[in-house]
Amino acid sequence: MAIVVQKYGGSSVADAEKIRNVAGRIIRAKEAGNQVVAVVSAMGKTTDHLIEMAHEVSDNPHQRELDSLLSTGEIVTSTLLSMALRTMGHRAISLTGAQAGIKTDATFNKARITDINPRRIQKELENDRTVIVAGFQGITDNLDVTTLGRGGSDTTAVGLAVALGADRCEIYTDVEGVYTADPRIAPEARKLDEIGYEEMLEMASVGAKVMHSRAVELGWVYNMPILVASSLNDNPGTMIHGGNSMEIKNKVSGIAHDPNIAKITVQGVPDRPGIASSIFEPLASAGISVDSIVQNASVKHITDLTFTVASTDEKATMEVIKPIAKEIGAKKCLSDATLGKVSVIGAGMQSGPGYAARMFKALADEDINVELISTSEIRITCIIDKEKVPQAVQALHRTFELEGD
C-alpha cells in the first residue's frame, strides 16, 4: 500500500469545522487505498498568541523555553484532528514530534532534523491507524523539545515522507499551487502544473511564499515529489519534482517579487583579501541574511561594496556595519530601504540567450530604473524602486508570455 504524507497549515485547521473538513480529506485519501500520515501546524494564530504570552512575562524569552511553549500549539491540533477522525469512525492516533521519532540538533528556535526514527509511525500504520504528527517540532538527544523555525511543518512533512519511503508528500495550504507570479499583482497569472525543485527554491526565496525553502531543499536532496494544493477544494495543485519534462526545461516558469528590500553601500573600501569576510561574517553572526552582493571594479585598490537585506533588517545591518567600516578604513556607509526586487525564474535560462536583455528592455520600456542586478543559473533579479514592483511584475509577465498555456 502506498504511503502518502500530507501537511495541513494553520489556516486549514483554524477551527473545529476546518479540522473536520481536513479529517474528511484524510479519509478520502485513505479510502483511495493509501496509508496516510498527516502533519499539522498550530491552529490559526495560535503560535502568535503563544509568543505574545511569552513576551508578557519576558522581554527576551529564553529560546529553549520558547520552543517547549510553541510546540504545544501543534500538539493541540494533532490531538483534535485525531479525535475528529475517530468520531468519524476511523482509526487514528496523534504523535508529538518526539513520539514520531524526529531528532534534531539543539539549535533552539531553528533546529535542524538530524535523524528520523519512523518505527512508531510504521507500527501504527501497520495497525491500520492514520497517524497525525504535530509538525514544526523535534527532540534533542537530551530530550529537550525544539522547533524547526517558522514554516517548519513543511520540513517535518517532507522529512517524514523521506524516512517512511512515501510515494509523495502533499502540502495543503490556502493557495491553489505555485503561480507564474503573485495573482494579486498580475491578475493574468497562471497556476503551474509542475515545477522543478531548483526553480521552486528561487520562487520561494524571492517572495512567492508558498512553502518553506528548507522543505523544498530536502525534497530535492532525496528526490521526493511534493504536491502543493489547496485544502479547500480538489483542484490539482502544482507538483514539485526533479523530472525532466518539457515544461520544466527551457522556459521561464514565473516572476517572483519582494517589495521590502534595503540596499546597503559601503563606499571606499580598501580592496584587499579578507575584506568581504570581515563585513559579511559579523552580519551572519547577527542572523542577518544578505541577498545580492555587488562589488564595483576597484580603482587604485579602493572599491565600493553594495548588498541587499530585508528592509526590516536595515537598522540592525547599519549598526553592525558602521564600526566595521571605520575599522577597515572605509569611507562611508549608506542605506536605502525604499527598494524592492523582481526576478525572472526558469531552468532553461542559463542555456537560452537573451533572457536578461529582454528583462532589462521590459523594465526600461516601463521607465523603471535598475539599481542592482544579480543572477543565478536559473534566475535574474533586478533591484528597483519598491513603488514600481507591481508594474514590473505585470510587464515581465507579459514579456515572457506567461499568461498562455
Add this chain to the structure above:
Amino acid sequence: MAIVVQKYGGSSVADAEKIRNVAGRIIRAKEAGNQVVAVVSAMGKTTDHLIEMAHEVSDNPHQRELDSLLSTGEIVTSTLLSMALRTMGHRAISLTGAQAGIKTDATFNKARITDINPRRIQKELENDRTVIVAGFQGITDNLDVTTLGRGGSDTTAVGLAVALGADRCEIYTDVEGVYTADPRIAPEARKLDEIGYEEMLEMASVGAKVMHSRAVELGWVYNMPILVASSLNDNPGTMIHGGNSMEIKNKVSGIAHDPNIAKITVQGVPDRPGIASSIFEPLASAGISVDSIVQNASVKHITDLTFTVASTDEKATMEVIKPIAKEIGAKKCLSDATLGKVSVIGAGMQSGPGYAARMFKALADEDINVELISTSEIRITCIIDKEKVPQAVQALHRTFELEGD
C-alpha cells in the same frame, strides 16, 4: 542544601502578573537557602477551555488524545514561569512530566504514577537551576502522554518530593490552609496550624476541597510533610504531617460538609451471601463512587440496603441498579437527591467517648433529622436535609468549640 517542592495551582498562575508573583515567591525560597522544584497547573480556566475544544470536534473525545491535549496546558505554564524566572535573573528550566521522569500506567485520564526517575531534575538542581515541572502528567512505557486526573498536580508535587528526598512539599493555592469548617458557612471557622494525614483525608473526601486526596495518601505512605498555604500572602498555612502533637491527637479537628448527596434505597433484598457485591460491583464498573452504606437488620432473610452517592450520579446509579434489583428479586428502588452530609473529624474521637452523642444532640437541638449515620475511626458522618447543611455546620462548630484557639 534542603530540597523544597512547591506546587502552584491554576488560580495562582492565571495571568502574566500572577506568574511573576509566583516567580518572586520561588526566588525567596531559593534565597532562603533551598533548592526549589516548582510544580504548576494549567493557567486559570485553560483545562476547561481545552476540554471544550475537544467537544467541538468529538462528542466523546478519545481518552489518549484528550490526555495529550490537556497536558499542553501545564507545559505552557511551566515554560512561562521559567522564562519569568530567567528574566528576573535566576537560573531556571522547565520540564514536561516526561522529561521530569514521571512514569505512569496507561489508564488515560486518571493514570497512576508507577515510578519517578529524578535523574534529570537532580542534574538541573546540581547545575544550580530551579526546576519547573508541568504537573498533572506523566508518560507510559510506550511513551504515550497520560494525565493523573483532576487535581493531579498535587500528586505530582508530593510524588516528586518523595522521589527527590525533599524536606517538605508546599501546596500553594487560593485558600490559606485547612479550616475547622468552610468559612463561607461558619464565619467563626479557624485555620488549623497542623493536621494529621488521616484527618486531612477525611476533611478532603467529605467536602473541604483544599487538596487532592491521592496526594495526601501519597504523603502519608512516605511520611512527607505537606504545607498547604496561600500563594497570595506569607501567612503560615497548615502543615499536614504524621507527627504526634497534642493538637492533632484527642481532639475534633474540623467539620466537613457536602451539600450534594443522593440516598439510594433498595428495599426487600434477599439476605444471602454475594448480594452486596452483585449490587456494588456494577456501580464500581460504571465509575460511580459509593459513600456510606447501611444495611438494616434482616427480618425473615429480607433486608433493606441504603447507600449514598454524589447527587450528580443519582440518575446513572438508578439506571445501573434497577435491572439488578429485578434480577435479585428485590422489591423496590428509591432515590432521594435532596440530601447533604456533615462530618465531625478528629484523630482522638475513637478513644474519646461521647463525640457521636454530642453530635446527634447538637443536630437534634437544631431540629435537624438524621437520615443515615456512618462512622470511621476518626469521623462521624450524618446524612441530613441539604437545606439544613449550613445550620448543622454552624451548630457543630459551636458544639465542639472550634472557634477558640
